[in-house]
Amino acid sequence: MRLFDTLARTDRELRPIDGKTFRFYCCGPTVYGPAHIGNFRTFVLQDVFRRVLETAGIPTLHVRNITDVDDKTIRDSQKAGKPLADFTAAWTAKFHADCEALRLLPPHIEPGAVEHIPQQIAMISTLVKKGHAYASDDGSVYFKISSFPDYGKLSRLDSRELDLGKTQNARANSDEYEKDNLSDFVLWKARRPGDGDNFWPSPWGEGRPGWHLECSAMIAEYLGDSFDLHSGGVDLVFPHHENEIAQSVCACGGRFSAHWFHVTHLLVDGGKMSKSLGNLYTLEDLAAKGFTPMEVRYVLIGGHYRKPLNFTLDSLHAAHEALQKLAKGATALATRAGGDFTLADVSFGPFQAAWDQLNHDLNTPGALGSLFTGLRESTALTGRDAAAALAGFNRILRALGLILPPAEEKTADIPADIQAIAEERWQHRTAKNWAKSDELRARLTELGWTMKDGKEDYTLTPIR
């Protein structure tokens, strides 16, 4: 497949550098609370990316870390009155549950930062030894940006802009840090009173690793000095990924990541998500509004990963309808196939366009569109042809990670009083007492329920 590379600024064909397995790293969550749908946009797109590679027959090695020690995890674990490990374990479990609900394939390796402190200390030692890092008086260690000429290439920052960064942040940092150069970033943070029990011994004294270094050390451990692709949200381009490159290249040599895949941020109601605006949704928030994880997934892949995607409750409703339509189309296709066929070839048939779009810079919205047009083109197919088309359709669905819903579910838990009114109305309707019938339907609407009449029975749906 072809994919845009942040560093090269162009589409490039992806091939495993070892000729066999495509090895890639994704920056995972910081586990101090529930992940929100913005976080999941990135993880879902990374999942589709992996599924497309695997559908194309390319094996993958997917590494995604858990950041289980940093300022926020320490702060919030103390606020909760729990040991850091217990606190992060609980949120990690929640993250895994959400991932499963969204049908994200689990990474092959999911390292945690705390488990890899020795590797991190070793990497810092190497950087100090090679002259790329230095310890300050308080026992923190910093990376010396001036020792790495390529610094800023990924994010296109030149030295002038770094200088600007210095002046902008000089005031904020001057009383906290002991850096040679204010643009230098921290590799090891000296123990502070507020850290509680969360510190580890090191050659520079007690402390804890810096966030950027955690990823570099775990990448070195599991993917070595050169690997195929690195991914995360756009906000990580600077400084996180820029710093990772500096640390890893200086410590390990090698080319680090051959390709950079960044997912643009999700917007909610046209703007940035924030707690203060009350638009920071989690899967649980949306479930409470009656939306399924699959509907969320559909919305998240409904926009191209390099464009802003505007998330609204309305788009979730549209996703619900769209998934129903796909399910009906698939059922109709299966009915027309009329039986099982042994299908030798693995072509995509009417869904070739969808596959092509997925392979062209991961165009998920284009592929979704082609799913509908492919279904329409298949309406005349029967027997083996229909079965072949259905096979292609299902391959695309698997690549997108979509599971179609069963035919519109009849609501299970209807309150007794609502049920009673509906029964009464049904009797009036059967007796052709239209006036009373309409009156009772209006009443149900007022009570928040929609009653739809069928030939033999009726359905009640809550209005949301």
Added chain:
RNA sequence: GGCGGAGUCGCCAAGUGGUAAGGCAACGGUUUGCAAAACCGUUAUUCGAGGGUUCGAUUCCCUCCUCCGCCUCCA
């Protein structure tokens, strides 16, 4: 101030130097007591504004307007 991205039908959203996918919604028809569901059909001469290049631009260039993101630990 610097860097980057975006403005396409009421909403969401693809796409392309050659004349605008798809979904939702809406509307019309068949059907229905009326609705709903289902099925069929319709819905942007136009792609933020203005110039330019071109046989031809929404797609390339320039200017402007609007919005968004990043600029030291936020996916």
